Amino acid sequence: MVVRQTRQRAEILDLLDDVDEFRSAQQLHEMLRTRGSSIGLATVYRAVQSLAETGEVDSLRTAEGESVYRRCAQRSHHHHLVCRSCGRTVEIDAGQAEAWAGQVAAAHGFDDVDHTIELVGTCATCRAAG
Amino acid sequence: MVVRQTRQRAEILDLLDDVDEFRSAQQLHEMLRTRGSSIGLATVYRAVQSLAETGEVDSLRTAEGESVYRRCAQRSHHHHLVCRSCGRTVEIDAGQAEAWAGQVAAAHGFDDVDHTIELVGTCATCRAAG
């Protein structure tokens, strides 16, 4: 057996289905506690990490260095355009940017190149709201 | 007066001139101590932060969430291609990728878009070395 089906993992996946923004393990833990769950913080950290490893959730690091998680619609590789104000997230395909990255890397003799590409801006709604 | 010229800041800039790879505040502190400096860790953190704010050094976050700093040749905006093995760093211009980012953001109604674009790979030397 590889990954055991537990109440806690189910609770986390349920919660992530209800949330559209990237959330930290701490936020998820607090939200679950508020919902009446007795889940522990360490468990949230462990679950969210293993979910990220298997690709069931996406993770990235905020500018402050905190890891945040989100259940994305796209299961395949993609990137994000996040609103710095409300957290609204758009999943984007970065084919062009990745092609460019590959070229640049090859031009300098680099192999096995990983890329980090994330976009943060202010969405139309938040701009209108001031 | 805005930024005072101190022995410690000078030591840090001198050190950064001698180093080509991105280094953490802790590493810089240890290197300075080894060189005989009596500089404090907090001072290194403070100096390196303000230098990053004024653009005198570049900073980025490692996958582990640690902040690392480097004095780059290019003073203008640029990105990095870093060797995951030896830390060798190439400064790259990401005009294409940035244009793409601007388009994608505009297409989704986002404004004031910041981008994070970093490339990590294995350089030719390290690949040859196995």
Added chain:
DNA sequence: ACTATGATGCGAACGACTCTCAGGAAGGCG
């Protein structure tokens, strides 16, 4: 030189995250 004010260095504090370990519960087996 004199002084105002930013900078320093130390240790304590902080926050995100991980580890330890005893108890609990999946899930395969008979």
Added chain:
DNA sequence: CGCCTTCCTGAGAGTCGTTCGCATCATAGT
């Protein structure tokens, strides 16, 4: 259905990078 192995859980302690508080120091304008 009950048993047993093994993995998972929860609480608290610990780790690690970073920041804060504060007394002292030193830079740079007068």
